[in-house]
Each structure stands twice: as C-alpha cells, then as structure tokens.
Amino acid sequence: MVLNTAYVNGHFFTMDESSRQYKSGMMVVSGDAISYIGDHSVQRLAAADRVVDLGGKWVMPGLVNVHSHIVMTILRGIGDDMLLKPWLETKIWPMEARFTPEIASVSTRLGILEMLKSGTTTFSDMFNPNGIDLGGIMQEIADTGIRGAFSHTIFSLGTERQQRDNIASAERFAKQFRTFADGRLTTMVAPHSPYACTPAALEESARVAAENGLMVHIHVSETDLEIRDIESRYGVRPVEHLRRLGVLDQPTVMAHGVVLNEEERAILHQYDVRVAHNPISNLKLGSGVADVAALLEAGVKVGIATDSTASNNNLDMFEEMRTAALLQKGIYKDASKLPAETVLALATRVGAEVIGMGHTGSLEAGKKADFITIDPSDKPHLQPLEQAFSHLLYAASGRDVCDVYVGGAAVVRDGSCLTIDEEKILAEANRLQAELQ
Template identity: 70%
Template sequence: MKTAYINAAFFTMDQKNQIFNNGLMIIENEMIIYIGSFQNQLVEEAENIVDLKGKWVMPGLVNTHSHIVMTLLRGIGDDMLLKPWLETRIWPLEAQFTTEIAQVSTELGMLEMLKSGTTSFSDMFNPKGIDADAVMEKIGETGIRGAFSYTIFSLGTEKEQQAHLLEAERFAKKYKTSANGRLTTMVAPHSPYACTTEALLESVRIAKENELMIHIHVSETDYEIADIQQRYGHRPVEYLRRLGIFDSPTVMAHGVVLNEEEREILKAYDVRVAHNPISNLKLGSGVADIVRLLDHGIKVGIATDGVASNNNFDMFEEMRTAALLQKGMYKDATKLPAKTTLSLATRVGAEAIGMNSTGSLEQGKQADFITIYPYDKEHLQPLSEAASHLLYAANGRDVCDVYINGQLIVKDRSCLTIDEEKVIYETNRLQAKLKR
C-alpha cells in the first residue's frame, strides 16, 4: 500500500541537504519511493494519505554508542573520573542485575530514545547475570532499529573467560539478523584495558568468521593511553591495529586522545568514531577533536553513551553540544556547522554503524522519520529559520511522532509499543533493590 505524507516541511539530510517546504513523501513496503515537491498526481495514486498539518519532518536520529541496560543507573556515581566510576560504582552495581532488572532498564532506555527521536542505535551491554536473549526479545518488541552487542570482558578464571567468549559467539551468530532485519549485533570487546590480548584476538576471529562489525571503547582518557603503552609497548590504536581489530569494520567509541599518526591509521582502516561529547565532559575525559577527524575523511557519528554518565538519551542536546564544543575549542564559529552536525546524527551516523539503508529521507531508504510540531513552541520561532532551530534550539521533548519502517511507533508523544506507566513504576521498584 502506498501512503502519501503531505502538508509538511521535509529535511532530507541527504548529500544535498535538501529541504522541501510543503513537500511530499510517499512510502510503500516500508521504503521511501518518493521525496520531493508536492505533486497532486502522485497523491491521487496513493491508497492512504496522512496530513502532517505543517509539521517538520526529518530522518530519525542515530545514536552510535549507548548502554541501555544501564539506564536504571542514571544519577548513580556522579562527579567521578572514569576508572573509579567503573570499578567502584558501575560494575559492582551491574553485578547485581537480574534479567528482570535488565529488561526493565532496557525498556526505559528504549522509551526515552524513541520519544526523543532516536530510531536507530548501537549498544554494548554487560551480560553478567542476565538472560541476554530475553533482553534482545524485549528490544525487538519496541520496534526500534539497532545493533545490540554482547560485551566481552576478561574477568574471572580462565575457564570462566572461555565460557564467556563462547556465549558471546553464540549471541553474535544468533542475532546477526533479528526482528525482521531491524536488529543486528556486533562483536564488542569492551576495551583494550578490560580485555586480554587473547580475548581481543578471539573477537577478531568471531567478527571475521561471522562477517560482523566490531564495537569497542578506545582512547577515552589519558590514563588509558599510559596504561596500554606500559602494558603492551604501544598506544591503544596501534596495539589494536597489530592485533587485527581494524581488519573488520570497526566502531570506536570516544577517540578523545588521538595523535596525528593514529588519525591516519583510522582513516586507512576506515575505522568509524562514535563521539560522546557530554559523557566525555562529565567524566572529565576531555574533548575529542572532531574537526580534525572529519578533515581526515573519518566517519563520525554522534552518541550519548549511557545515561549513567550523560544523563539522558536526548540526541538533540548531544549534537548541539558537539557543535558548540568544536567552535569553542577552535575559537572559530565556522567549525562543525549546522548541516554537518545534523548529518553526523543522521546519515553519517547510520553509515558509521553499517546501517546504510536509513539515516536520510531519500528514495530507496527505509522509512525511518520523526516529526516536530513547532507552532506552539516559542523556542522554535520564527518558523522561517527551521533549519537552524533543528540543531541550536530543538530538544527531544519537541518530537511529536516517530516512524520506523513506515510504522507509527510514537504518536503525539505517546509510545505505542511500550507501557510507559508500567516501565516507570517498575524502574523505581527494582532500582530500590540494588545495594549501594
């Protein structure tokens, strides 16, 4: 069935960054088959017509690095540096998670992502003590698109580490394609500091044998650089390159501490960077030089990280912070302009995590899009400057409707696939059980 969406301003975020005021978008079989100026003949051929009543329409946002199973830990461990934050707060609390806690925490994260306009995500989760299959099933029910990846750690005895790797490989094989193609997974060694060399080499093998991407934290802090150099005689990027990590398509979360030689390596191996500006600021890790990465032709996506270090999944806030940081760091207002930044949170972000079928409104792409109703929002006035407002003024609470594969997932700020009241109740009930 063809559905025509009319009476809206369409921001395509394609290579040309086209805007179609009072435009037209037609969807058939979950795909966009037309996007452009209004044509009455095409509307007449559609079986279904949706009047968007003057809304702004843009591609769904793409969150390239998150930790949704940790959503229930929001606000715990504030004002701490990364290493003690992980070792004394986050990991001990995650060790108490049950499958029920993980499912509710995940559902809360999905709810927040969807209602703030994220339609695709890439995530790493700690599987300790939980039924990972049950969590993946819960994600599938929400209707979102994404990659949910089993994090590989090197903890416990050698036998326990081996069992962990076997389970990670099972999960990777089972969920390479899931939820009718909406969900996938990656091979996700946590980091060079939390994995042994043997675990990283196993990650390389699993990724190659199953033709999967790799998702890993790299070069997040000065401490990490010094630690890995002391342990292995190389900085993290070179160490991972020598192990073959970058021989598979790789998403590198953070990349805060990089030198010129490392940027050249990332470019040569087509390593993509998931930029988490607010989390990096809050944890005192620093500010990644995104301008220089882009100048090298490296794909950069915007990301929130987990809400325990952010503390929300609002990608509008994240991309605005990313743009302002680069302008301030360079003392140059021309750096990371609005069109570029918006593309990193949509089309380029989708490409970075291997989801090339989404991220922009153009013929042949999946119908993943969001709407904003600006007329009753003073911060989105004047209407004539909408292209600016999407970056510099809008926020996740402005999102009205969310469509994924052409299916309405959020309608008038109400999520149709998640029981919002139940999730919020269960979040607070279960969080109270954690011993701190």
Template identity: 45%
Template sequence: MESESILITGAEILDVNGVRRASVLIEDDIIREISADLSPGDADIVIDGHEKLMIPGLVNTHTHLSMTLFRGVADDLPLDRWLNDHIWPMEARLSGEYCYAGALLGCAEMIKSGTTAFNDMYFFMDDVARAVDEAGLRCVLSHGMIDLGDDEKRRAELKKSRRIIRKCHGMADGRVMVALGPHSPYTCSEELLKETASMAAEHGIKIHIHLSETEDEVKNVLESHGKTPVEFLDDTGVLGPGTVAAHCVWLSDDEMEILADRDVKVSHNPSSNMKLASGVSPVTKLIERGVNVSLGTDGAASNNNLDMIEEMKTASLLQKVSLQDPTALPARRVLEMGTINGAESLGIDAGVIEEGKKADIVLLNVRRPHLVPWRNPASHLVYSASGSDVETVICNGEILLDGGELERINENYVMEVAEEAAEELTSRG
C-alpha cells in the same frame, strides 16, 4: 498481513541533501515516493506534515541502554571511581529481567526523542533484543566482553557472544543485528582481541569497542603493551571498516591517520566525555582526514539522558569552545553525524529522506515558542530544539510515536517496571 501505507503531506524536509518541501509516501518499510503531487487517497494512513519538520531518524552509535536504571547514580565522579566503586558493583547484580526493564525504558526514551536506531554494548543482550523487538526500533547489539587476561574468562565471554549471534542476529525481521563488543584495549587481552577480529570476519559482523577514552587508558596500554591503544588494536586486527570505536578522545596525529587508513568509524560522545571530564575528542581533525564520525549518548548514567538532539548541540558547541572557533562543526555537519553518518556506521540503509531508503523518519512540531521565528531549519534543529519537540516517529515503515504518544509499548507500565528494577538494584548489596 500487509502493512498499511503511510503518506506524510506537505512537510519541510531537512537532511544531508538540504531543505525542501514535499509529501512522502511509505509502503512496507521503504520510502516509496517523494513528490509534491501525492494526494491523501494514495495511502491508508495520512499524516499532516504542515508546520512540521521531517528529518531522518536519529542514530545513536554508542550507548549502554540498560544503564537507564543507573540514571542519577554516582554523579560527579572521575571515571575510575565511577566504574570501580559504583557502576561495576551494581552491574554485578544485574539479571536478564533487570536489563530488559532498563532497555525497554531506554527504547521509550529514544523513541520519544527521535532516535530510530542505536548501537548498544552491555549484558544479557538477548533480553535487550526482546525489549527492542517489542518497542519497534532498529539496533546493533553486542555483549560487552571483559577478560582482564584471564583465559577462562576469555573463553566464557566469547561463548556468550557466539550464543547471542546465534539467537539474535537478524531477529525482529532484521531490525536486530549483532556485533562483537570487546570492551576496551585495557580490559581485554591481546588473545581476546585477536579472536574477536577472527570471529567478526567469520560471521561478517561488526565490532563495537571503547577506544582512547581517557588519558589514563593511554598510559595504561602504553605500560602494558609498549604501544598506544590505536597501535595495539591495529596489531590485533580489530581495526577495520566494520569497527565502531567509541570516544577516541586521546589520539595522536599518527593514530588518527591509522583510523582513517583502516576506515574505522568513530562514535563521538560529547556529553559523557564532558561529564566524566575525559577530554575533548579531536572531531574536526578526524573529519578532515575523512573519518566517518557519528554521535552517541553513551549510557544514561554518564550523560544522563538519551536525547540525540541535545547531543548534536553539545557536539557543536564543544568543538567551537575547545578550538575557539565559532565556525567549527556547523549545524549541517553535526546533523550529518547524527543521521547519515550513524546509519552508514551501523550498515543501515537509512539516514536520508530518499526514495528507496528505509522508512526511518521523524517529525518535529515547529510551532513552539523556542522555535519561532522559523527561518533556518538546520540551526533551529541543532541549537534550539530538544527531544520533547518530536511528535511522530516512524521506524521500518511503522508508526512508533503518534502525536507524542507511544504506539507499541505502554509508557506508564514501562516506567513502573523500570522504577521497581532500579530500586531493587540500588538497594541491594
């Protein structure tokens, strides 16, 4: 069965190439034509783009999707207590069905706030893949591996990752890809990290890892290995062009140079870093060194939402206040981080509105009081808009959100299932 062609007429387009007005024709999963001359008769479905802003689908390069079930749990605590006393004990009670419910809720939230692709590290990833397949999004999934120096645990974690690669990589017509997810330099042994690097090369897949998130992590790795986290990972072979390193808050100048030399992709998570008081990532310095820096929300337990439009504003303002420089990380640059930088980090041929690119597109309603007067699209998107302004979402050429309503999944059902799962999880034990 052939997919229906879609024409979006007369929208104002904003991406890395600037602002322009045109109509966009989508056929199958590709942006086929961008022109002022297209007419409604050119497509099966016509969407009126007037008084709408068209942007590339937002790309969330670091999250733990099923942690939507832990939203509002253990707020206002330092990372070590948050993890050890609350999150990890609850995660020990997770099941595939719980992770499916949380992932489906996360997909609904992301679609409704303009995200079309994401990079996820968590557990029961085949169940997460099932939710993503149903919701229609695009993703890179990795099983979060932690061995803490235990040989038996290391073998078990690598076995789980191999199973997920075999079962899920390339499913949902290629919308689901699999990466390897060693949790961090302080929870993974040197042996696990080296085997991760070898397996990633063998399968031609990416690596997703937490890196230098807190000052305590740096001290811990220095004491354990006599090297900084970046130096340690570099020695294991984990750092390379296919690696997405989340957080990267506590970096020396030398470490930033290593990340740049290895072409490591960095996922900046400003809201989570602020909420857990982890620190401020040197984003401006990384960009100056040519590092691809994208944006992630982290999990909903440490953010507490998955709104990438909100994340863009937070990223910009955090750099400005930390550097005491109002010119730091301007709106156009942070839009790049949320779109094309993220797409490139995950190996997705999207992130820009161009002919031949994947049809991952978002339309925002700009006739809202907080967006009037409408005069500067990039500024209004980053500093004034929110995920609730998203009206239409197209991923892989399919309409997932139409007039603010989810098309593939039932929003009320998703919320009910997630509510039940969250209640069971937090009431047990």
C-alpha cells in the same frame, strides 16, 4: 499487499548528501521504505492508499545514536562526579553484577522509551550479560519497534576458562541474532576495551567478526590514563595495539576517541575505523573533548552518541549534537567549525553509515521509512519558521518530538509511545532502583 501512504503538507529535511529541503513537500512510504520524496505531486497523491496531512510539521530522519548502554538506564544519577576508572570499578560494574533479569528488562525498556520519545530510531549498544539471558533482552528490544545493533560485551575477567566461556557466549549470541526482527536488529562483536581485554581476547574478537561478517564495537582512547596504561603494558598506544592484533582489519566502531594524535587519525582513516563521539559523557567523566574537526578533516567517519544515562544523564540526541557543535567552536575559537548541516548529518545519515546501517538515516527513495516529526506551531523557541534548519540544531530538544516512525510503522504518536506501557515502566524502574541501593 503493499500499502502506499502519502505524507503531505510538511517541511521535509532529507539530510541526504545535498541537505535538500522541501518546504511544502510530499513523502510516499510503500511498506517499510520511502518510495518518493520531493515536491507535492497530484499524480502520486491520487495513487496513494492513505493520505496523512502533517499540518505544517517538520519531518526529518530518525536520529542515530551510535553508542549507548540501554541496560544501564536504571543507573541514572548513580556515581555522579567521578572519573571513569573509579566510576566503573566502584559503582557501575559492581551494580551491574547485581542485575536480575527483571532489572535488565525494565532498564532496557526505560532506555528505549526515552530514545523513541526523543526521536532516536536507530542505536548501537553493548552489555555484559552477567548471567542474564541476552536473547530475552533482544526480544524486548524487538517488541519496542526500534532499529539497531545490540551486542554481547567481551571481557577478560576471572579465570582463563571463564574468559573462554565469555567469548564463546558472545560468539553464539552474535551468530544467533545477526539478523533478527525481520532484519531490523543485528549485533556486533564487542570487546569492551584494550584495557579490559587481553591481547588473546582481542584477537578472538577479530576472528569472530571476520568469520561472521560482523562489525567490531569497542571503547578506545577514552582517557589519558588509558593511554598510559596500554603503553605501560604493551609498549604502544591503544590504536597501534589494536592494529597489531588485527582488530582494525575488521569494520570497527571506536567509541570515544578522545585522546588521539595525528598519526592515529591517519591509521583510523586508512583502516576505515569509524568513531562514536560522546561529548556529554566525556565531559561529565572528565575524560576530555574529542577533536572531531580533526577527525573529519582526516577523512574519518564520525557519528554522535549519548553513551549511558549513568554518565550523561539522558538519551536526548538533540542535546548531544548541539553540545558536539558548540564544543568544537569553543576549543578552536572558530565559529565556523562543525556547522549545523554537518552535525545534523553526523546524527542521521553519517551516523547510520558509521554503524553499517546505510539503509536508514536520510529521507531518500529506497531507504527505510524511519522518520520523526516536530510541530513548531506553538513553540516560541522554534520561531521564526524561516530559520528552521538552524533551530533543529541550536534550539530543538527531544521534548519537541511529536511522532516517530520506524520502517513506516508509528511507534510514537503525539508524544505517546505506542509500543511500551509508559506508566508501568516508570513505576517498575523506581521500584527496582530502590532495591539496588
């Protein structure tokens, strides 16, 4: 039997294409989906099996983090103040190679705990298993209640046989978990990058994606050094390199896209390549600032992302989208660039479309009931209430989130996570990171 729950007395920010708001509205959730969103309806209230009085809370779609590395969460604060290449080669990859199943499990749950408590309900991620059972990690993710895509990273490392085994393992994982946890979780094909994968590995990645109806998730055009490296190896820039290998023929999410020219943006639009914008990570690693305004003007879909805590150092999407907005205003010296309405959409509805999950990301009838609440009543930084839409971008933070629902089920209530033992995870994370040092 499907239960109908009516949420009343809330200020609803739909983040639909019209950015509609209902200041004293009502939302009805039937099972795991929204069946009604709009003005208060006495008739719908009478038909509800359960009524939740929100007491004036703000309600918005759960945030969508389109590029993260949750298994790296335990590496927060390690390798600060380094450029990308030495950071990866001397800190991150060597430490990841030392991960045990316990470290990977605890790090994953720590990352999801932070995401959920700060309002992220959907994410897209990749990790190189290094002998760790990713099936177990996928089950850990499922148990938390979050929605998203988790992918097996493809690398061209070691012998040719090791490379073939890596791709075969990634393909098996992609097939097995393409639809998992009643469809709440999926996977993508995730070649790490043009510089960490041979042309053959990239072609194989495109094959796996095509044969299994999966998206490609890949780091591309992150630094000037990467551009020079790929040009020296193959005679073309990374985007053209991927185009020639057939990767862009598949639905593709490009993480970063910091160093792009006008011709490349046109190619991305032509092939419907979506970009995961990681403003804080790109700043911290000294990679630069992606020209999001130019990408949007070229018709490229862009989502907001945190990258990993090792290069951020948090998973707060409110902080991420505020940084994204301010950077574009600053580099253009134009305060009209990336207004609040646009950026909030990139972090919700558009972000969901970027990763192929258009069934979430906005409060609309027929979409999954993934939403969060914020209580502004005792928070001076969220006053005056009349400017609530502005406050969501320019004043709010993940610490303001009260309740989080995924598919109509509460996963955070009054700031406490219901699906993860918070005290246990914090203790285990500190113990295990000390062992890694």
